[in-house]
Amino acid sequence: MALPKQRHTHHRRDRARKFHELKPIETVTCPKCSSPVTPHRACSVCGEYRGKAVLSVAPKMKSTKAA
Numbered sequence: 262m263a264l265p266k267q268r269h270t271h272h273r274r275d276r277a278r279k280f281h282e283l284k285p286i287e288t289v290t291c292p293k294c295s296s297p298v299t300p301h302r303a304c305s306v307c308g309e310y311r312g313k314a315v316l317s318v319a320p321k322m323k324s325t326k327a328a
Contacts, residue, residue, distance in 0.1 A: 288297040291304040292312075298304045308316030 287300060289300050290296070291298045291307060291309070293309050294304060294307040296304060296306040303310040303315050305316075306318070308314055308318040310316075
């Protein structure tokens with residue numbers, strides 16, 4: 262069975278693993294409703310993208326608990 266000729270250094274190992282780390286989600290605020298939105302996507306609250314309504318969003322109904 263083949264074996265590596267030399268051992269990889271800690272720096273080389275960690276540098277390769279650096280790209281597996283999780284990145285935080287970047288958000289921007291919607292100019293109409295000020296809710297956080299991911300960039301280049303329509304707002305899920307008001308349904309607008311770049312000042313135009315692209316999604317039909319129904320208003321959320323508050324549910325009442327039955328006794």
